[in-house]
Amino acid sequence: MKRFKYILYTAMVATMPLFTSCEDEFLEKPAIGALSDEVLANEAGVEKLLIGAYAALDGIGIGNWETDPSNWVYGSVAGGEAHKGSDGADQPAINPIATFNVDPSNGFLNLKWRAMYEGITRANSVLSLLEVAEGISEGEKQRIAGEARFLRGHYYFELKKMFNMVPWIDETTTDFNQPNNVDIWPNIEEDFKFAMENLPNSQPQVGRANKWAAASYLGKTYLYQQEFAEAKAIFDDVIANGVTSNGLTYGLVDKFKDNWDASAENNKESVFAVQMVANDGTNTIANGNMGQMLNFPYNSPFRCCGFYQPTLDLANSYQTTAQGFPMVDNYNIDPLKNDQGITSDKAFVPDQQSVDPRLDWTVGRRGIPFLDWGLHPGQAWIREQSSAGPYSAKKFIYWQATADTYADQSSWAPGSAINVLIIRFADVLLMAAEAEAQLGNFAQAQEYVNMVRARADRPENIVTTYVDPSEPLDGFTDVPAANYNVEPYPEGYFAGLGKEEALEAIYFERKLELALEGHRFFDLVRWGKAAEKLNAFFDYEGALLPDVEGGFFTTGKNEYFPIPQRQIDLQTVGGESVLTQNPGF
Structure with missing residues (x-):
């Protein structure tokens, strides 16, 4: 042998x-x-x-x-x-x-x-x-x-x-x-096909891949190769029949934030996730989201390190029209008010321009609650505002109320038990919408996009302010922290746009929904939009902040x-x- x-x-x-x-x-x-x-x-x-x-x-x-x-x-x-x-x-x-x-x-x-x-x-x-x-x-x-x-x-x-x-x-x-x-690509396809055909619907451990995770990844593989009919067939099956490894029927969780709350993870939206754990007895954060350890606000309760700051362009993207729709083509014309250059001891009032509430679950900005850690103070939490702007990343930040359980302070920067979602169901819906629009099925494409937008419109996804900002854990009110306005598209909207503009709406929805989850560059490349979008970004952002000046x-x-x-x-x-x-x- x-x-x-x-x-x-x-x-x-x-x-x-x-x-x-x-x-x-x-x-x-x-x-x-x-x-x-x-x-x-x-x-x-x-x-x-x-x-x-x-x-x-x-x-x-x-x-x-x-x-x-x-x-x-x-x-x-x-x-x-x-x-x-x-x-x-x-x-x-x-x-x-x-x-x-x-x-x-x-x-x-x-x-x-x-x-x-x-x-x-x-x-x-x-x-x-x-x-x-x-x-x-x-x-x-x-x-x-x-x-x-x-x-x-x-x-x-x-x-x-x-x-x-x-x-x-x-x-x-x-x-x-x-x-x-x-x-x-053919080899990758074969691996995911084999996995889809041989894995069970559910698994005894939630972190293991199941049939539907493999199917979702196969659909994504087809989409990257612009094999839209093949992708549609797979996504149809996943959306109709898919379940998580722990047996939950795929769906969108009511609360957008639950995708990055360790106490609510492995829910029905989790298609495949890298499992993380805090305080595992090793006295390290090796299993506790160590790759994100730099990405906490600086000089904050998190200690370190001030990396991964959302761009002005991204924050501006969440502005909405009076109808609650995104400003797909002109979101940077009248930028969202921010506190760039304003020290934290100076007065600042957040913008009253209407925005999609996903902004304030994604981007930490001054005067808006930073989860349950109090109001973001602005420049005091930014390491070098002059080079990288006024914002902090919010996904992958643990909550104060559950920090004893889900945060890990074993290293010089924090770890956490927040899983890394490789694919979540909102991603599947938007990939399916893309395939449908490419095939001319605009009503179905719009239905999938509206499922994602309708979740954003739920009352649970409104960020509320505090009665007493010094008591963030118990001080939440029912008062919105900003002027939130997001609505699904009306019937027939995508058909009226036509193929190219309907695809632009889907692409923009991916930007809003999946921001800071590591998809954007790869999406732009596969759409053939990288030069157009990124060079426009460098022209806009590079004129305001020096760290991307000269990018091309x-x-x-x-x-x-x-x-x-x-x-x-x-x-x-x-x-x-x-x-x-x-x-x-």
Whole structure:
């Protein structure tokens, strides 16, 4: 029987250390921490390897914020919906990513590449061991293979949307020096198809992928390839029949904020999420949203660090017309009033322009309650307002009322138990709307968009102010904190717009609903809108804030990030690398 050696991974240890020795006989000894197939080739052993493949989802161990599954750097900062924040000299590798001056030597890109291939390696190890494992029923083998292939599909999807042409390594690969000259979309499709066909509707542990998570990801894969009919067929099935891993029928939760409240997570909107936990006994935040640890307001109750500040452009996007509709084309003409340049000891009254209430669950702005931590004080919580603006990110912030349970203070910056949502049901509805509009089904597309807008219009989603701002936990009133006005579109509205404008409305709805969740840059690229939208953003925002001044998106180059130079160097044989760099780099 062929012999395998496996490193056993756990959720607490992202990678095992490598050991070296000057003694030749060291090479004859078993690797420390390695286990042979005799030990692991059974159901318990395979399950442990599978848990290790899930553990790679958070990227911790290879990197931290560089590899965070929310993609806040690559999807949101690069997508023009967030500034890097902090100050100009802090984490300088993010600056060229934000302005599209990035080069192949940028260490962030190498860490992301490594983290994704780490997850792929772990998934492949599960599939290899499964071939020789004994005492596992055929049904269980199919289920385990389905989970491993779902995870592998996810890791490759991340690589594909970031770097485009990447080498495909699977459990049958023996020569790992593979070129990146083959499009891997068909392979990703096959992994998600297999997972969809072999995973159960529900799972005994909520963090495991199920049939419907795989189906949703398959639909997303079709959408990225502009295979709209195939995407529609999958989304129809998911919307009609899908359930979460813990058996809840898919739907939108009544309260928008519950998607980022650890006490309400794993709800009916959670299609697939990276599970986070606080205060796990390790005295670290490795399992507690460590990739988001920089992204709390500065000089605040959270201590650190002032990164990830929403852009002026994003905040302006939430302005609404008298009818409660978004200002899709002209939201920056009359900008939302903000406290840029106004110190916290000076008077400031928030804007009374009507806004979508999702603004104040997404963007922290002066004079508006910051969850239950009191009113956002403005500049006092901003590390360098002059470079990155007046706003703070609000998603991924834990609540004061439940901080003892769901916050983790084991490190120099906070951790939390807030899950990272890779796909949530609102995302599915908006992807389905996009597919329907591309196929000319405007009424159905509008129905899906209106489901999302109707949730935003619910009374539970109005942010209210305090009777006494010094008592935020118990001082909420029924008085809206701002002039909120959001309405669904009237019957026939999308049909009257026509295809292109209906799609623009859907695209804008994704911006509003999914802001700061790491989707924006990748959406703009797949829509073919990146140059138009991002260069308009640089023209507007760069004239006001210096950290994105001079940014420019070049068509034919910046749709993908450069292949990390370190990987090109490692794949060099005889003076020539098997990896081909992306165009323009």
